[in-house]
Amino acid sequence: MKIINSRSDCPISYSLDIFGDKWTLLILRDMMLSEKRSFSDFLNSPEGIASNILVDRLNILHNQGFVTKEASLLNKSKFLYTLTEKAIDLVPVVIDLIEWGEKYNSKREPKSILTKVVKNKARAIKEIQENLRKKTGQQEVSK
Amino acid sequence: MKIINSRSDCPISYSLDIFGDKWTLLILRDMMLSEKRSFSDFLNSPEGIASNILVDRLNILHNQGFVTKEASLLNKSKFLYTLTEKAIDLVPVVIDLIEWGEKYNSKREPKSILTKVVKNKARAIKEIQENLRKKTGQQEVSK
DNA sequence: AGATAGTTATTGCATTTTGCAATAACTTAT
DNA sequence: ATAAGTTATTGCAAAATGCAATAACTATCT
Numbered sequence: 001m002k003i004i005n006s007r008s009d010c011p012i013s014y015s016l017d018i019f020g021d022k023w024t025l026l027i028l029r030d031m032m033l034s035e036k037r038s039f040s041d042f043l044n045s046p047e048g049i050a051s052n053i054l055v056d057r058l059n060i061l062h063n064q065g066f067v068t069k070e071a072s073l074l075n076k077s078k079f080l081y082t083l084t085e086k087a088i089d090l091v092p093v094v095i096d097l098i099e100w101g102e103k104y105n106s107k108r109e110p111k112s113i114l115t116k117v118v119k120n121k122a123r124a125i126k127e128i129q130e131n132l133r134k135k136t137g138q139q140e141v142s143k
Numbered sequence: 144m145k146i147i148n149s150r151s152d153c154p155i156s157y158s159l160d161i162f163g164d165k166w167t168l169l170i171l172r173d174m175m176l177s178e179k180r181s182f183s184d185f186l187n188s189p190e191g192i193a194s195n196i197l198v199d200r201l202n203i204l205h206n207q208g209f210v211t212k213e214a215s216l217l218n219k220s221k222f223l224y225t226l227t228e229k230a231i232d233l234v235p236v237v238i239d240l241i242e243w244g245e246k247y248n249s250k251r252e253p254k255s256i257l258t259k260v261v262k263n264k265a266r267a268i269k270e271i272q273e274n275l276r277k278k279t280g281q282q283e284v285s286k
Numbered sequence: 287a288g289a290t291a292g293t294t295a296t297t298g299c300a301t302t303t304t305g306c307a308a309t310a311a312c313t314t315a316t
Numbered sequence: 317a318t319a320a321g322t323t324a325t326t327g328c329a330a331a332a333t334g335c336a337a338t339a340a341c342t343a344t345c346t
Contacts (some may be wrong), residue, residue: 013189016165051323089243096235164332
């Protein structure tokens, strides 16, 4: 297990020690906001993560307790990752990043989630989180 | 000016393209939650950022419009950085990171800001932001 | 005036991380 | 049997980071 050495006892520093990079939060995003749950799902996301980086980040997320990992019952060569409470508690961060990114990316116009979020952010966060909690222990429904 | 190429049109991806690393948000944290405003202030933060990295990140923050840069009137060899609205809009992200980090860093017990935040987060965020906006255009009061 | 300290960088070099392409090992589908 | 799907691993080049030394300038002190 890779050791993460903390730079200070600041909670922000602690957070960034774990997921302060360009990829980790995108994997969590996939699991939070899409139905993505497997290696290949993440590999096919539009940003185009390299497979060696993906392996590395998934191991970190697993070792640090952000996700559980279990074999798919429908496909024995496939693993399903599921968010733990530790990761579900990051939903507010992700939502805030969406809100900020939508506002300051001039090349893009506001979309689906934002309008919903901005109207009642606290409610939207709670809905997403409750929905994610239902997935705990669930397998795929279909291929 | 360093060019940041975007990996996708996802707002989270856009955000991480700019500040998805281990240092940038710590500099913003210093400006948001402490009275830190200068190169040496950031250099002396507990995490121990290297001066070449700090130069690089401050340039990015400046070029991307997160901070303004002006000479100190009390010390001509010193520059004062001030957060713009673009950065002040990241206060919610930073507060959420504090909240999450406080909760999951087992080596640390809850402190000052958290208790205040958890009770009424929306209010706390607004207060911090309003306070930061007052600093716009302000010089140092004393050395 | 000269020495010391403060402030913002730059440089060089070793180490680490990332990016990219090929490929492996195994399972599933045709 | 062959091809396709899935999760990795490997090798190598490129980029980013970490660290120490030092530069250039300003401020302070005696």
